[in-house]
Amino acid sequence: MSFSSGAPKFRVAICGAGIGGLVLAVTIGKFAGRDVEVDIYEAHDTITTAGVGIFVSRRTIEVIETLCLHEEISRASTNPSSSTRGSKFRKSDIPEGGFEWFSRIVRQGNPIHRQHLVDILKQHLPSSCTVHFNKRLTTYEKLSAGLLVLHFADESLENTDVLIGADGIRSSVRKTLFETIDKDLVDSSKIRYYTDPSWTGTLVYRAIFPAEKLLEMDPSNVSLGELMIVSLQESGQDGQE
Ligand SMILES: Cc1cc2nc3c(=O)[nH]c(=O)nc-3n(C[C@H](O)[C@H](O)[C@H](O)COP(=O)(O)OP(=O)(O)OC[C@H]3O[C@@H](n4cnc5c(N)ncnc54)[C@H](O)[C@@H]3O)c2cc1C
Known part of the structure; x- marks a missing residue:
């Protein structure tokens, strides 16, 4: 498939500018370039991180290496894995x-301050990516295949072709997905379990x-x-x- 034309092939909306949403945007930028337009919708007025340090696990290191960010992240790490x-x-x-x-x-554990990780990811966001702050997604509607309407708490609406939920444990995307899913695809008695996370004890x-x-x-x-x-x-x- 060729992506040589100037117009974006399609638009991807990412709900949530946490580590997950940022990594996805960087990945799309690296592998799809400017042919895919990315909009990140973040509920807060800035990119915040809950917690301080984070250990970078084996699988995460593989992703980081694929994105060619390993050296940069190792340098920012508080305790490089070799030591x-x-x-x-x-x-x-x-x-x-x-x-x-x-x-x-x-x-080997490779702890990094969450804010340093976020700062590196922000620097690598593609130019085709826009981060929209103060945009809390409440729900979405699927109008047709490849056309979704996003509803936000400020009552604004946006269109997109693809929506990806990176909005954390109380995800509005996941909630809407399961509340509107074809009833033949999932046991309806389990829907509440999927949409409303509860304490495991x-x-x-x-x-x-x-x-x-x-x-x-x-x-x-x-x-x-x-x-x-x-x-x-x-x-x-x-x-x-
Ligand atoms: C105490 C603790 C320690 C941990 N330690 C580690 C560790 O050492 N190593 C490790 O790999 N993992 C660790 N984790 C797990 C890791 O922190 C999470 O898996 C990771 O932060 C999840 O990132 P995320 O981007 O998916 O979600 P989040 O970080 O939750 O980000 C979600 C983003 O979406 C936004 N958002 C939410 N709802 C909406 C909405 N409706 N509309 C728009 N935006 C919205 C939020 O404001 C936020 O910015 C730890 C977790 C905890 C709680």
Whole structure:
């Protein structure tokens, strides 16, 4: 197929300018060039990131390498992969050892500040991509194959050929998809389960405190020498970290 004409072949709307939406826009720009017009609709007035650091996993590294961003991201990484074996994982009632989860399964951990990752991705957005802020998608309608109308909270409407939901855990795109899906394609009793994410009962506690404090309290604590994820077990049940 040739994409040599000046006009865009089709328009892609991405709902959500998180890491997922940005990576998709960069990917389209790299492989489809200017023939595909990309519009990112972001609910907030800026690209925000929840949380601080992020570990870049094996699969993610493959994507980053394909996008030729590996060197740039490694440079911005707080702890380049060559200098760490990654964290160990062990249950709290086992004082010694631990499973080298990151180095075995995830490849060596490569933590990066989320804002640095976002900044790199923003720099690589293609010129055919426009980010629209303060655009919270509420729903969409499919008028015909390849023609979707997007509805926003500010009551504006936009057209697109393809819509991709990158709008996170409470995705409006996913909600609309399942609420309007052909009833023969999905068990209708499960639709609520797909559209309204609910708490599974698993908790993850996270806290940051200075290493010097731990040194005072417990000088031989294993976490002082290496990165360790500890899983607490309560009432004989797994799942508490
Ligand atoms: C505590 C914690 C630690 C984690 N650590 C890691 C880690 O170390 N490594 C790792 O790989 N992953 C980690 N994750 C998972 C990772 O953060 C997420 O998978 C990733 O951020 C999801 O990105 P996303 O772009 O899909 O969604 P999000 O980051 O949720 O972005 C969604 C975007 O869509 C926008 N949006 C939402 N609704 C609408 C709407 N209706 N209209 C328009 N815009 C909308 C939001 O404002 C947001 O900008 C962690 C997650 C948590 C909670």
